[in-house]
Amino acid sequence: MIAIIDYDAGNIKSVEKALIALEEQVVVTRNPEEILGADGVILPGVGAFGDAMERLESYGLVETIGQVAERRIPLLGICLGLQLMFESSEESPGVKGLGLLPGRIIRIPDEGGLKVPHIGWNNLKFPNEGRLFRDLPEDSYVYFVHSYYLQAREEEIVTATTEYGALIHASVEKDNIFACQFHPEKSSGVGRKILQNFIAVIRDVGE
Numbered sequence: 001m002i003a004i005i006d007y008d009a010g011n012i013k014s015v016e017k018a019l020i021a022l023e024e025q026v027v028v029t030r031n032p033e034e035i036l037g038a039d040g041v042i043l044p045g046v047g048a049f050g051d052a053m054e055r056l057e058s059y060g061l062v063e064t065i066g067q068v069a070e071r072r073i074p075l076l077g078i079c080l081g082l083q084l085m086f087e088s089s090e091e092s093p094g095v096k097g098l099g100l101l102p103g104r105i106i107r108i109p110d111e112g113g114l115k116v117p118h119i120g121w122n123n124l125k126f127p128n129e130g131r132l133f134r135d136l137p138e139d140s141y142v143y144f145v146h147s148y149y150l151q152a153r154e155e156e157i158v159t160a161t162t163e164y165g166a167l168i169h170a171s172v173e174k175d176n177i178f179a180c181q182f183h184p185e186k187s188s189g190v191g192r193k194i195l196q197n198f199i200a201v202i203r204d205v206g207e
Contacts, residue, residue, distance in 0.1 A: 048091060103150055103169075128158060149166065
Protein backbone atom coordinates (compact mmCIF):
# COMPACT_ATOMS: atom_id res chain seq x y z
CA MET A 1 0.00 0.00 0.00
CA ILE A 2 1.26 3.47 -0.92
CA ALA A 3 0.00 6.42 1.11
CA ILE A 4 -0.36 9.81 -0.58
CA ILE A 5 -0.32 12.54 2.06
CA ASP A 6 -3.39 14.78 1.78
CA TYR A 7 -2.79 18.28 3.11
CA ASP A 8 -4.97 20.22 0.64
CA ALA A 9 -1.98 21.07 -1.57
CA GLY A 10 -3.33 19.96 -4.95
CA ASN A 11 -1.83 17.57 -7.49
CA ILE A 12 -3.01 14.56 -5.50
CA LYS A 13 -5.49 13.14 -8.03
CA SER A 14 -2.96 12.93 -10.87
CA VAL A 15 -0.47 11.11 -8.64
CA GLU A 16 -3.19 8.75 -7.43
CA LYS A 17 -4.30 7.99 -11.01
CA ALA A 18 -0.72 7.32 -12.13
CA LEU A 19 -0.23 4.78 -9.33
CA ILE A 20 -3.58 3.11 -9.95
CA ALA A 21 -2.60 2.78 -13.63
CA LEU A 22 0.46 0.87 -12.37
CA GLU A 23 -1.95 -1.41 -10.45
CA GLU A 24 -0.80 -0.22 -7.05
CA GLN A 25 -2.98 -0.05 -3.96
CA VAL A 26 -3.24 3.59 -2.93
CA VAL A 27 -4.73 5.48 0.00
CA VAL A 28 -5.05 9.28 0.06
CA THR A 29 -4.90 10.20 3.72
CA ARG A 30 -3.79 12.53 6.49
CA ASN A 31 -4.26 9.83 9.15
CA PRO A 32 -0.90 9.23 10.87
CA GLU A 33 -1.61 5.53 11.47
CA GLU A 34 -2.38 4.93 7.79
CA ILE A 35 0.69 6.87 6.69
CA LEU A 36 3.04 5.08 9.10
CA GLY A 37 1.46 1.72 8.22
CA ALA A 38 2.07 2.15 4.49
CA ASP A 39 4.84 0.42 2.54
CA GLY A 40 5.73 3.70 0.83
CA VAL A 41 4.68 7.34 1.18
CA ILE A 42 4.36 10.17 -1.35
CA LEU A 43 4.31 13.86 -0.46
CA PRO A 44 2.98 15.69 -3.55
CA GLY A 45 1.97 19.30 -3.82
CA VAL A 46 1.72 22.54 -5.75
CA GLY A 47 1.43 26.02 -4.27
CA ALA A 48 3.27 28.21 -1.80
CA PHE A 49 5.90 26.91 0.63
CA GLY A 50 4.65 28.84 3.67
CA ASP A 51 0.99 27.91 3.17
CA ALA A 52 1.92 24.26 2.75
CA MET A 53 4.00 24.17 5.95
CA GLU A 54 1.13 25.82 7.82
CA ARG A 55 -1.27 23.12 6.63
CA LEU A 56 1.15 20.32 7.49
CA GLU A 57 1.48 21.80 10.98
CA SER A 58 -2.28 22.24 11.42
CA TYR A 59 -2.95 18.61 10.43
CA GLY A 60 -0.19 17.32 12.73
CA LEU A 61 1.70 15.88 9.77
CA VAL A 62 5.14 17.39 10.39
CA GLU A 63 5.85 14.88 13.15
CA THR A 64 4.35 12.05 11.10
CA ILE A 65 6.58 12.78 8.10
CA GLY A 66 9.57 12.90 10.44
CA GLN A 67 8.62 9.45 11.71
CA VAL A 68 8.34 8.15 8.13
CA ALA A 69 11.93 9.26 7.57
CA GLU A 70 13.15 7.82 10.89
CA ARG A 71 11.51 4.46 10.22
CA ARG A 72 13.15 4.27 6.78
CA ILE A 73 9.80 3.96 4.99
CA PRO A 74 10.44 4.93 1.33
CA LEU A 75 9.31 8.56 0.94
CA LEU A 76 8.95 10.42 -2.35
CA GLY A 77 8.45 14.19 -2.53
CA ILE A 78 7.08 15.65 -5.78
CA CYS A 79 7.38 19.33 -6.81
CA LEU A 80 6.41 21.35 -3.72
CA GLY A 81 6.89 18.10 -1.79
CA LEU A 82 10.60 18.20 -2.70
CA GLN A 83 10.90 21.82 -1.56
CA LEU A 84 9.22 21.14 1.80
CA MET A 85 11.78 18.44 2.60
CA PHE A 86 14.52 21.07 2.86
CA GLU A 87 15.27 23.77 5.41
CA SER A 88 13.89 27.00 4.00
CA SER A 89 12.58 28.81 0.92
CA GLU A 90 13.01 32.35 -0.39
CA GLU A 91 9.30 32.19 -1.18
CA SER A 92 8.43 32.28 2.54
CA PRO A 93 11.17 33.98 4.58
CA GLY A 94 11.30 32.88 8.20
CA VAL A 95 9.28 29.70 7.61
CA LYS A 96 11.10 26.48 8.45
CA GLY A 97 10.74 23.51 6.15
CA LEU A 98 10.68 19.88 7.26
CA GLY A 99 14.47 19.86 7.36
CA LEU A 100 14.78 16.23 6.32
CA LEU A 101 17.66 17.18 4.03
CA PRO A 102 20.09 20.13 4.10
CA GLY A 103 19.59 22.83 1.49
CA ARG A 104 17.47 25.81 0.52
CA ILE A 105 14.90 26.74 -2.10
CA ILE A 106 15.61 29.86 -4.16
CA ARG A 107 13.78 31.73 -6.92
CA ILE A 108 14.59 31.11 -10.57
CA PRO A 109 16.33 34.29 -11.78
CA ASP A 110 14.29 36.64 -14.01
CA GLU A 111 16.90 37.05 -16.72
CA GLY A 112 17.88 35.88 -20.18
CA GLY A 113 14.34 36.11 -21.52
CA LEU A 114 13.26 32.99 -19.62
CA LYS A 115 9.69 32.90 -18.39
CA VAL A 116 9.04 32.32 -14.70
CA PRO A 117 7.35 30.11 -13.67
CA HIS A 118 9.25 27.48 -15.61
CA ILE A 119 6.56 25.40 -17.31
CA GLY A 120 7.47 22.66 -19.75
CA TRP A 121 9.75 19.80 -20.67
CA ASN A 122 13.46 19.78 -19.81
CA ASN A 123 16.14 17.14 -20.13
CA LEU A 124 17.93 15.63 -17.15
CA LYS A 125 21.61 15.03 -16.45
CA PHE A 126 22.60 12.39 -13.90
CA PRO A 127 25.59 13.58 -11.80
CA ASN A 128 25.20 10.71 -9.32
CA GLU A 129 23.57 7.32 -9.64
CA GLY A 130 19.96 7.30 -8.51
CA ARG A 131 17.60 4.40 -8.03
CA LEU A 132 14.68 6.43 -9.45
CA PHE A 133 16.48 6.65 -12.81
CA ARG A 134 17.48 3.02 -13.18
CA ASP A 135 17.34 1.96 -16.87
CA LEU A 136 16.66 5.53 -18.04
CA PRO A 137 19.11 7.27 -20.38
CA GLU A 138 20.65 10.62 -19.60
CA ASP A 139 18.86 13.51 -21.35
CA SER A 140 15.45 11.94 -20.71
CA TYR A 141 12.78 14.66 -20.72
CA VAL A 142 10.40 15.35 -17.84
CA TYR A 143 7.74 17.96 -17.13
CA PHE A 144 8.32 20.91 -14.77
CA VAL A 145 6.02 23.57 -13.27
CA HIS A 146 7.84 25.78 -10.73
CA SER A 147 9.17 29.24 -9.88
CA TYR A 148 11.61 28.14 -7.18
CA TYR A 149 14.33 25.51 -7.26
CA LEU A 150 16.56 23.52 -4.96
CA GLN A 151 20.16 24.16 -4.02
CA ALA A 152 21.06 21.06 -2.03
CA ARG A 153 23.95 21.48 0.39
CA GLU A 154 25.20 17.92 -0.20
CA GLU A 155 26.03 17.51 -3.88
CA GLU A 156 26.36 13.75 -3.48
CA ILE A 157 22.60 13.41 -2.90
CA VAL A 158 21.76 15.11 -6.22
CA THR A 159 20.77 12.42 -8.74
CA ALA A 160 19.41 14.65 -11.52
CA THR A 161 19.93 18.22 -12.69
CA THR A 162 18.55 20.45 -15.41
CA GLU A 163 19.33 23.95 -16.71
CA TYR A 164 16.82 26.79 -16.65
CA GLY A 165 18.46 30.11 -15.89
CA ALA A 166 20.51 28.24 -13.29
CA LEU A 167 21.69 24.73 -12.50
CA ILE A 168 18.62 23.19 -10.92
CA HIS A 169 18.90 20.23 -8.58
CA ALA A 170 15.98 18.35 -10.09
CA SER A 171 16.07 15.17 -8.02
CA VAL A 172 17.71 13.95 -4.84
CA GLU A 173 18.10 10.67 -3.01
CA LYS A 174 19.41 9.87 0.46
CA ASP A 175 18.70 6.62 2.29
CA ASN A 176 14.90 6.18 2.14
CA ILE A 177 14.20 9.76 1.01
CA PHE A 178 13.63 10.57 -2.67
CA ALA A 179 12.36 13.78 -4.26
CA CYS A 180 11.71 15.24 -7.72
CA GLN A 181 11.16 18.90 -8.60
CA PHE A 182 9.46 17.75 -11.82
CA HIS A 183 6.19 15.83 -12.07
CA PRO A 184 6.76 12.14 -12.87
CA GLU A 185 3.00 11.62 -12.99
CA LYS A 186 2.85 14.08 -15.92
CA SER A 187 6.06 12.98 -17.64
CA SER A 188 4.75 10.30 -19.99
CA GLY A 189 6.75 7.06 -20.30
CA VAL A 190 9.81 8.43 -18.50
CA GLY A 191 7.69 9.45 -15.52
CA ARG A 192 5.98 6.07 -15.51
CA LYS A 193 9.37 4.37 -15.31
CA ILE A 194 10.44 6.67 -12.44
CA LEU A 195 7.32 5.72 -10.48
CA GLN A 196 7.94 2.05 -11.26
CA ASN A 197 11.48 2.42 -9.93
CA PHE A 198 10.13 3.95 -6.71
CA ILE A 199 7.73 1.02 -6.39
CA ALA A 200 10.72 -1.34 -6.89
CA VAL A 201 12.49 0.42 -3.99
CA ILE A 202 9.41 -0.18 -1.82
CA ARG A 203 9.42 -3.87 -2.76
CA ASP A 204 13.14 -4.20 -2.01
CA VAL A 205 12.66 -2.69 1.45
CA GLY A 206 9.75 -5.03 2.12
CA GLU A 207 11.66 -8.19 1.30
